Amino acid sequence: MAMLAVLAAGANLAPAGSPFEDMPEPSIGLAIGGYFGSDRHSYMAESRLELPLARLDEFWAGYRQSQATPFLREGAQAELMHSRYEVEAGIRLGPSLCLLGLGGYRTVSAEDRPGSRHAGVIGAGFEMPAGADASGPELRIVGGGYLWPDGVADAWWVDVHAAWFLPRHSGADWLGTRVRPAFGLAADAELSGDASAVHSRLRIGPVVEFITAQGNTAWFQTAWCRVDGHPFYESDDTAWLVSMGLRSAMDAEAVGRARARNAAGWLPLIWGEYELGAGTDRTLQRTALDAEFHDFILAGRRFTGRLSYEARQEMRPGDYDNISYTGVVGLQSDLGWIPPGANGRPLVFGADYLHRSAHVLDPEAHRVPGTAPLARNSINLLPRLRLQTRGWDLPYRDPRAFDGGTRRLNDLEWRLTLGLDVGSSRERTGPAAQAGLRWDIASVRGFVIYAGGLLSAGNETPDWQTEVGVRRPSVRIAFRAERYGLESHLARGDTFVLVAGLLF
Numbered sequence: 001m002a003m004l005a006v007l008a009a010g011a012n013l014a015p016a017g018s019p020f021e022d023m024p025e026p027s028i029g030l031a032i033g034g035y036f037g038s039d040r041h042s043y044m045a046e047s048r049l050e051l052p053l054a055r056l057d058e059f060w061a062g063y064r065q066s067q068a069t070p071f072l073r074e075g076a077q078a079e080l081m082h083s084r085y086e087v088e089a090g091i092r093l094g095p096s097l098c099l100l101g102l103g104g105y106r107t108v109s110a111e112d113r114p115g116s117r118h119a120g121v122i123g124a125g126f127e128m129p130a131g132a133d134a135s136g137p138e139l140r141i142v143g144g145g146y147l148w149p150d151g152v153a154d155a156w157w158v159d160v161h162a163a164w165f166l167p168r169h170s171g172a173d174w175l176g177t178r179v180r181p182a183f184g185l186a187a188d189a190e191l192s193g194d195a196s197a198v199h200s201r202l203r204i205g206p207v208v209e210f211i212t213a214q215g216n217t218a219w220f221q222t223a224w225c226r227v228d229g230h231p232f233y234e235s236d237d238t239a240w241l242v243s244m245g246l247r248s249a250m251d252a253e254a255v256g257r258a259r260a261r262n263a264a265g266w267l268p269l270i271w272g273e274y275e276l277g278a279g280t281d282r283t284l285q286r287t288a289l290d291a292e293f294h295d296f297i298l299a300g301r302r303f304t305g306r307l308s309y310e311a312r313q314e315m316r317p318g319d320y321d322n323i324s325y326t327g328v329v330g331l332q333s334d335l336g337w338i339p340p341g342a343n344g345r346p347l348v349f350g351a352d353y354l355h356r357s358a359h360v361l362d363p364e365a366h367r368v369p370g371t372a373p374l375a376r377n378s379i380n381l382l383p384r385l386r387l388q389t390r391g392w393d394l395p396y397r398d399p400r401a402f403d404g405g406t407r408r409l410n411d412l413e414w415r416l417t418l419g420l421d422v423g424s425s426r427e428r429t430g431p432a433a434q435a436g437l438r439w440d441i442a443s444v445r446g447f448v449i450y451a452g453g454l455l456s457a458g459n460e461t462p463d464w465q466t467e468v469g470v471r472r473p474s475v476r477i478a479f480r481a482e483r484y485g486l487e488s489h490l491a492r493g494d495t496f497v498l499v500a501g502l503l504f
Helices: 002-010
Strands: 027-036 041-056 059-072 080-094 097-110 116-128 136-150 156-165 172-174 177-179 182-193 198-211 217-228 237-249 266-278 283-298 301-315 322-334 347-360 377-389 406-421 432-444 447-457 464-472 475-483 495-503
Touching: 027 217, 027 266, 027 283, 041 237, 041 283, 041 301, 097 136, 116 156, 198 237, 237 266, 237 283, 283 495, 322 377, 377 432, 464 495
Parallel strands: none
Antiparallel strands: 027 041, 027 237, 041 059, 059 080, 080 097, 097 116, 116 136, 136 156, 156 182, 172 177, 182 198, 198 217, 217 237, 266 283, 266 495, 283 301, 301 322, 322 347, 347 377, 377 406, 406 432, 432 447, 447 464, 464 475, 475 495
16 A cells, blocks of 8 residues: 555656656656567567656656566467566766666566566666757666575676667658657667576667657667576567557646647547556556547548557456456547537547457466466457547546636546457357446545446446546546456456556
């Protein structure tokens, strides 16, 4: 529960981050890429959270968390989940040098197979940042030792990051948006070893970074990758990884105002959420990122491409720790019809493809049938038709609810879905459908009291969910009850947790 308090408070701290300029807002990022030239791995999903904690003159501190999951080529099976949880502090010695200290915890768990490794880490190093316009060379080297290792034979670790970016381009129109790309070369080396051997995970390749229509960041990278016995990463492999990433920074002013600033274009809107939850017998961690990735006009109507990703990790007693990955890609458009109760905004109609896969983390060996992995949960809906009010998505909520004062809101937002089940692992009959309701009840001095729920049929996800809480533009605290709909060999029982979340 202590980490919940840190999350709830972190969104209201003064900006923090790099010690070389005004600290950036907290941010959340996602990268997805495919492997080429590998007979073993097919693609990779990675997420990253950066949360500034404090700054005093030349001293700063922050929390950084990252997760990565490589997927095998055979059966698109998730191989493992690698996680890093680290608190870092630094002190600036000049305009181009900062000393760093780091402590944290690293873990890797096999998915649907037994096996895990864990270790605390402590280390120190330095950072030499790029120039004020983010161009030129940058270098970061941090190293140290492992504490209380479990399954880790190595004694030390070193992380190296180096990059060189050309000055950002003055700008050009691309897909209807004025973009300012920056071209560079980036290299990362993560080393781990002892007196007799050195193990590594290496990446090096060109990268191009864009500022999106909303002011967030997107990037594309092609990198040569090699893993050689590193205890916290995927099995040994050498391949090319072609990836795309999105990063959303916390911006309270974006709530309800994003489209007013950017009517159309490339990646006009990116938003995300990071949650920690705790109940009497389990904990919950959830990372989500949503993007409207491009607008285009067809027959006089604007259509918008939509992408959503969610990773939901649940730590349960009795060998039922699990993680679920949900991806949605689709197309949506305003209908132009404003029915009663839609808060003066038109309804939105969309058609999506939804995929969810769920996996057990490090199951006990007696549960795994021989060399084959445990059967994973897989849900596929295509097409999945969606009708919703515009304010169902948080960035479109009315920002005046946070202006202060105490008053009744009574704002209702709703969503209906109907999908065709194609090859899901759960044996359920009938159509896949869902009804959802979100109710902003009242505002008390700028804190919005809300409630909501979901009820599903067939292979929609989750089976049901109810939530009541209080929300500010960048943080919320709530009580949630839900049934996520995993098979009994993956998870058992319903979830009841107190949740603290950051909104980006």
